[in-house]
Amino acid sequence: MAHDRDDHDHHHDHGSELSEMQIRVRALESILTEKGYVEPAALDAIIEAYETKIGPHNGARVVAKAWTDPDFKKALIEDATKAVNTLGYVSRAGDHLVAVENTPQRHNMVVCTLCSCYPWEMLGLPPVWYKAAPYRSRAVKDPRGVLADLGIALPRETEIRVWDSTAETRFLVLPMRPKGTEGWSEEQLAELVTRDSMIGTGFPKTPGAPS
Amino acid sequence: MNGVHDMGGMDGFGKVEIEPNEPVFHAEWEARTMALVRAMGAAGAFNIDTSRFYREALRPDVYLSSSYYKKWLLGLQNLLVDEGYVAREEVEKGHALKETKVPPRGKFTRDQVERILTRGKYMRSTQAAAKFKPGERVRAKNINPVTHTRLPRYVRGHVGVIELNHGCQVFPDSAATGAGENPQWLYTVVFDGRELWGADADPTVKVSIDAFEPYLEPA
Numbered sequence: 001m002a003h004d005r006d007d008h009d010h011h012h013d014h015g016s017e018l019s020e021m022q023i024r025v026r027a028l029e030s031i032l033t034e035k036g037y038v039e040p041a042a043l044d045a046i047i048e049a050y051e052t053k054i055g056p057h058n059g060a061r062v063v064a065k066a067w068t069d070p071d072f073k074k075a076l077i078e079d080a081t082k083a084v085n086t087l088g089y090v091s092r093a094g095d096h097l098v099a100v101e102n103t104p105q106r107h108n109m110v111v112c113t114l115c116s117c118y119p120w121e122m123l124g125l126p127p128v129w130y131k132a133a134p135y136r137s138r139a140v141k142d143p144r145g146v147l148a149d150l151g152i153a154l155p156r157e158t159e160i161r162v163w164d165s166t167a168e169t170r171f172l173v174l175p176m177r178p179k180g181t182e183g184w185s186e187e188q189l190a191e192l193v194t195r196d197s198m199i200g201t202g203f204p205k206t207p208g209a210p211s
Numbered sequence: 212m213n214g215v216h217d218m219g220g221m222d223g224f225g226k227v228e229i230e231p232n233e234p235v236f237h238a239e240w241e242a243r244t245m246a247l248v249r250a251m252g253a254a255g256a257f258n259i260d261t262s263r264f265y266r267e268a269l270r271p272d273v274y275l276s277s278s279y280y281k282k283w284l285l286g287l288q289n290l291l292v293d294e295g296y297v298a299r300e301e302v303e304k305g306h307a308l309k310e311t312k313v314p315p316r317g318k319f320t321r322d323q324v325e326r327i328l329t330r331g332k333y334m335r336s337t338q339a340a341a342k343f344k345p346g347e348r349v350r351a352k353n354i355n356p357v358t359h360t361r362l363p364r365y366v367r368g369h370v371g372v373i374e375l376n377h378g379c380q381v382f383p384d385s386a387a388t389g390a391g392e393n394p395q396w397l398y399t400v401v402f403d404g405r406e407l408w409g410a411d412a413d414p415t416v417k418v419s420i421d422a423f424e425p426y427l428e429p430a
Contacts, residue, residue, distance in 0.1 A: 025240040025284060029247060031297055034307035037254055038319045043246035045324040050245070054328060088250050094330025096377060111217030113363050115263055116279070121329060127233050131279045134226040138220045140418045141363060149227045164219065164328050166361045167421035168259075168333040169377055183427070191376055196229070199259050202292030 031196070055124035059172055060193035062122065063204075064186045066099075067177040077101060080172060083120070091121045101174040106159045109147075109200030110171045111139035117165035119172050123195055127193040130199065140164055148202055173200040182206045212365060215271040220391035220408070241280040246364075248287050253327045255315035256296055260387035264359040265290045292401060333380045335394035342396070342424055343373045350430040351422065362426040366418075369392050370430045371402040374419060382423055387418040396424040 025175040029159040032038045035104060061083055064090045066073040075083040097119060100108040112118065113136050116127040129135055138146050143160045147153070154160065181189060184207075196202025237240040252262060265276075265286035274282060283326075290299040295312040343349055351366040361383050376396040385393035404416030 014407065019282070021281060022238070022240045023305075025243045025247070028284070028288060028302065029243055030305055031301050031307050032247065032251065034407075035297075035313075037248045037256075037314055039321060042250055042319050042321040042324055043243060045321050046213070046234075046246040046249055046327070047242040049324065049328055055235075066264055077225070092329045095332045095334055096380075098375075102229060111219075112362060113365070114217055115266070119394075127230065127280065128237075129227055131228050132227075133218055133221070134227045137218040137221040137224050138227070140415075141222075143416055144413055146227050149402065150229060156415070160413075161401075162418045164344050164363065164418060164420045167377070167383070167423070168362060168380060169397070169421050170330070171398070187257075195254075197372065201227075201229075 008150055011105050011172070015104070024124060050120075050125050053123060054091050056122075056193075056195035056198065057190070058124075059122035059195075059198045060190040061090050061186070062087070062099075063174055063193045063198065064189035065191055066183075073174075073202065076174070080211070093119075093121050096169045097122070097172060099172045099184050100163060102176050104158070104176070106161055106162060107154050107200065108161050108171075108173045109139060109143055110163045110165060110173060112135060112165040113137070113140055114164075115202060117168075117170065119170035120171075122172050127195070132137055147201065150196075173198050175200075175204050178204050178206050214267045215274050216267040217364050219363045240284075244280045247328055248283055250319040251287065251291065251296075251314065253323060254319040256294065257290055258381075258386050259331075260381075260383040261389070262286060262290060263383075264387040265277065267359065280368045282313065307332070313320060315322065317385055318407060335379050335381060335392060337379050338394055341376055341397060343376075343427065345430075346374050346377060347373045348430040349373055349398075349427040350424075350426055351400070351420075352426055354426070356384065360384050360426075362422065363420060365407060366400075366402060366420055367423075369402055369406050371400040371406070371419075373398050374401045375399040377421065380423075382425070384423070385426070398422055398424070398427070400427065 033040060064075050076099045080099040081093045081095060084093040102108055115133040116126050135141045140162050164193050165171060178192055192205040194202050194204060234370050243426040266282045269282060269285055284373055289301055292299050297311055301308050348368050348370055353368045379394045380397045382395040385391055400422045401417050401419040404412045405414060407418060
């Protein structure tokens with residue numbers, strides 16, 4: 001498993017690394033297509049799904065539903081995969097989704113220190129910062145410092161619970177419903193739910209605040 | 212393996228910076244790489260644990276200096292060559308040149324895409340009774356396998372509490388090296404921040420991992 005070959009970094013500037021990578025990926029795609037292992041149309045369809053269909057709007061609908069329907073919230077906390085799959089209007093969740101609820105006493109935050117595990121079906125593909133060393137290294141040791149980097153301050157006594165996604169369980173943070181949203185519809189509420197609020201590195205938008 | 216991928220608790224990587232309105236992909240090759248990895252995995256060429264192992268096995272300097280999807284591409288190339296699906300000379304020439312091993316599930320076609328948009332199942336039937344119950348104290352073993360493991364270094368030797376039992380699931384340490392699924396009980400184990408990082412650590416912090424039963428011993 002030692003790989004000295006082909007792993008050399010050539011320290012090109014950004015532009016030429018881009019074109020070098022384009023050439024390398026195209027070459028591999030050609031090989032696999034010529035061999036009949038994949039078809040380009042299948043690759044196009046995978047990419048299109050993650051660019052258009054599967055994104056944080058799915059998780060936002062789940063959170064908004066939980067904010068407005070106590071029975072759904074209960075079911076979501078008990079078995080998130082099962083609860084999400086009763087909705088029909090968001091992407092199906094596979095095994096094994098766990099929803100973790102923020103309260104005034106406890107703030108939840110999700111990380112994958114070993115790679116980049118993330119609830120794709122609910123949030124789409126993870127952003128670069130989630131997969132990068134600063135977040136992966138610090139989230140488990142200094143979560144308050146990470147939140148401070150992001151402009152988030154929690155009360156000193158609030159417990160911070162960090163969930164390191166080290167297996168195939170996927171965690172979705174259920175943020176607290178913003179004040180001033182009484183009587184709002186599920187659709188209106190979903191607009192307030194940000195991607196980062198479902199990772200635990202942000203809060204939902206506040207009604208009336210500039211977005 | 213004790214690689215640089217196991218980053219929990221390392222210092223010096225700087226601030227976390229969120230890119231506003233980040234696009235799903237920053238370049239077309241990133242999208243193609245993601246799709247190729249998913250497609251070849253779905254064709255049965257490898258499981259998720261093996262693909263992770265190949266990214267971890269990149270040289271530490273390469274791992275740290277490569278972008279996320281560059282690591283995916285390098286890992287994929289090495290895996291496909293080692294497993295005999297592609298010849299190294301083909302990677303160099305950019306064309307298929309010879310007969311190589313065909314993925315177990317055959318060609319990955321467009322009509323199969325919907326299937327892979329939902330996560331696969333890792334739950335398996337129970338092999339034996341679970342050793343631990345929620346509320347029990349356990350110690351993460353001090354193990355240092357040279358192959359793939361999902362027990363991060365920062366918890367090894369430390370005592371935590373079983374919080375959840377997630378059932379019996381595919382054991383990555385076995386699956387990554389082709390040794391079979393070897394299903395094991397999976398638990399969420401929660402550690403006090405001071406247990407992990409010392410007496411000066413923030414007393415309000417708790418950190419959990421999902422740990423397979425072979426990673427744990429009674430405490």
